[in-house]
Amino acid sequence: GAGVSQSPRYKVAKRGQDVALRCDPISGHVSLFWYQQALGQGPEFLTYFQNEAQLDKSGLPSDRFFAERPEGSVSTLKIQRTQQEDSAVYLCASSSRDRGSTGELFFGEGSRLTVL
Amino acid sequence: GQQLNQSPQSMFIQEGEDVSMNCTSSSIFNTWLWYKQEPGEGPVLLIALYKAGELTSNGRLTAQFGITRKDSFLNISASIPSDVGIYFCAGLWSSGNTPLVFGKGTRLSVIA
Numbered sequence: 376g377a378g379v380s381q382s383p384r385y386k387v388a389k390r391g392q393d394v395a396l397r398c399d400p401i402s403g404h405v406s407l408f409w410y411q412q413a414l415g416q417g418p419e420f421l422t423y424f425q426n427e428a429q430l431d432k433s434g435l436p437s438d439r440f441f442a443e444r445p446e447g448s449v450s451t452l453k454i455q456r457t458q459q460e461d462s463a464v465y466l467c468a469s470s471s472r473d474r475g476s477t478g479e480l481f482f483g484e485g486s487r488l489t490v491l
Numbered sequence: 492g493q494q495l496n497q498s499p500q501s502m503f504i505q506e507g508e509d510v511s512m513n514c515t516s517s518s519i520f521n522t523w524l525w526y527k528q529e530p531g532e533g534p535v536l537l538i539a540l541y542k543a544g545e546l547t548s549n550g551r552l553t554a555q556f557g558i559t560r561k562d563s564f565l566n567i568s569a570s571i572p573s574d575v576g577i578y579f580c581a582g583l584w585s586s587g588n589t590p591l592v593f594g595k596g597t598r599l600s601v602i603a
Contacts, residue, residue, distance in 0.1 A: 477583075
């Protein structure tokens with residue numbers, strides 16, 4: 376498809392399990408962002424990639440969160456030893472321009488993570 | 492960190508009415524944007540504003556970048572049922588090194 380694709384759309388994990396969330400950005404988009412959206416809140420920044428380089432990971436809440444984009448296209452957000460407070464929608468967004476140029480992002484539908 | 496305050500948090504309006512919502516910040520932003528999110532979907536960009544004082548329209552939507560660079564508002568004229576959703580303001584503080592910051596959203600319900 377032409378848009379940002381995320382999978383899985385829904386994930387239920389037991390506390391302590393590891394999860395991996397995938398993002399397939401719009402083809403050719405150099406910038407890729409991960410955001411976390413808790414229920415009833417706005418999206419909160421997690422991390423930013425320009426091509427394969429992770430230029431900003433200041434929003435990652437703990438060292439249990441890890442993201443990669445090894446070939447500058449598909450990205451994976453991994454959460455180790457999930458906790459209940461990790462329950463949220465994880466949004467991926469991409470842009471054809473570098474981060475500083477614009478805030479015009481194209482978002483995927485999100486991956487809703489529920490940790491029991 | 493930087494925070495955006497959106498108001499109102501929610502609103503219920505009759506179809507055909509005009510809607511106004513706003514967003515304020517304690518920090519100056521160089522770019523203001525308005526996104527809309529529908530249930531089960533990601534946010535979709537509605538309007539982007541790049542200059543203080545700028546007034547931009549997109550169909551029935553009009554947004555303004557406040558001259559102090561610390562606020563923005565969004566107006567929707569003649570609301571229709573498909574306007575239902577959550578409207579987020581977002582600000583970009585400077586070029587290059589800071590992430591896009593979102594408000595908590597205004598939930599709009601339209602009564603037919």
